[in-house]
Amino acid sequence: MTxxxxxxxxxxxxxxxxxxxxxxxxxxxxxxxxxxxxQSGSNLxxxxxxxxxYSCLVYVLADGKQIENGTELRTLPGPVACKAPDTxxxxxxxxxxTKRSSGTLEFIINMKDTDGLVxxxxxxxxGVRSGQIVSLDLVAETCPKTCSNITTCTTACKIDTSSxxx
Amino acid sequence: xxxxxxxxxxxxxxxxxxAQEPSSEYxxxxxxxxxxxxxxxxxxxxxxxxxxxxxxxxxPPVYTKWWFWATSVAVTAAVVFLAITPLTRQxxxxxxxxxxxxxxxxxxxxxxxx
Numbered sequence: 001m002t003x004x005x006x007x008x009x010x011x012x013x014x015x016x017x018x019x020x021x022x023x024x025x026x027x028x029x030x031x032x033x034x035x036x037x038x039q040s041g042s043n044l045x046x047x048x049x050x051x052x053x054y055s056c057l058v059y060v061l062a063d064g065k066q067i068e069n070g071t072e073l074r075t076l077p078g079p080v081a082c083k084a085p086d087t088x089x090x091x092x093x094x095x096x097x098t099k100r101s102s103g104t105l106e107f108i109i110n111m112k113d114t115d116g117l118v119x120x121x122x123x124x125x126x127g128v129r130s131g132q133i134v135s136l137d138l139v140a141e142t143c144p145k146t147c148s149n150i151t152t153c154t155t156a157c158k159i160d161t162s163s164x165x166x
Numbered sequence: 167x168x169x170x171x172x173x174x175x176x177x178x179x180x181x182x183x184x185a186q187e188p189s190s191e192y193x194x195x196x197x198x199x200x201x202x203x204x205x206x207x208x209x210x211x212x213x214x215x216x217x218x219x220x221x222x223x224x225x226p227p228v229y230t231k232w233w234f235w236a237t238s239v240a241v242t243a244a245v246v247f248l249a250i251t252p253l254t255r256q257x258x259x260x261x262x263x264x265x266x267x268x269x270x271x272x273x274x275x276x277x278x279x280x
Contacts, residue, residue: 026255026258027255028257028258028274028275028276030257030258030261031274032261034267035270058271060274068273068274071271071273073270073271074270074271075268075269075270076260076269076270076271076272081268081270088268090268091268091270092267092268092269092270093267093268093269093270094270094271094272095260095261095269095270095271095272095273095274096271096272096273096274097257097258097273097274097275097276097277098274098275099257099275099276100275133261
């Protein structure tokens with residue numbers, strides 16, 4: 001076999017290998033994020049705070065960079081998961097897929113009151129593992145609240161999400 | 167007058183025999199000779215079969231190589247395969263609808279909006 005024939009054979013075998021393997025394997029990583037409200041410790045979500053939760057927004061960051069805008073948390077098939085005064089302690093489990101082959105995904109949840117103030121926040125993160133399901137627990141805690149008077153309050157959550165896209 | 171005009175035209179267009187190029191000796195085609203007259207095909211004679219000339223190239227064309235056709239078949243198969251196979255594979259369905267789980271948003275790459 002001459003040189004060009006060898007090269008042609010190698011190219012053909014390589015193409016056949018690529019074609020045969022391109023349809024194999026699931027390229028996605030599936031994150032199952034179980035969202036609950038903290039029920040112990042200093043930052044527990046007490047009953048009063050729980051009743052103030054009006055909406056829940058989830059953000060997704062990949063290696064510190066936001067890849068999903070703030071998304072209202074909903075229970076399938078559609079109703080919002082958080083609504084005052086009936087937000088459950090066990091909010092539910094969301095399923096997020098990514099085609100990334102490496103890195104770390106961080107999930108942040110902001111729970112706001114009717115004034116739009118973030119009163120409960122939680123986050124969790126997990127590494128990408130293609131073709132596998134990564135189960136994570138996200139426990140949301142109460143953000144320390146400071147009120148200068150009855151109507152003007154601020155909270156100091158662990159994660160500053162003011163720069164994230166809504 | 168008419169006759170004179172016709173005669174004048176006839177003399178003007180006719181080429182005299184002495185002005186023509188010299189031709190070969192006239193052969194009466196009705197006289198049978200051993201050799202057929204020039205331009206007459208002798209159907210009775212054995213026809214010579216032309217020899218089939220074998221092709222020869224300084225550089226043989228690529229289509230004479232087996233690997234050319236093998237590559238052509240491989241490329242054609244690859245194109246057909248890619249045409250019928252979707253390039254973007256969808257993510258699988260949601261997995262949070264099991265027992266004791268409250269299913270929430272199901273979205274991400276390879277899926278639709280949450």
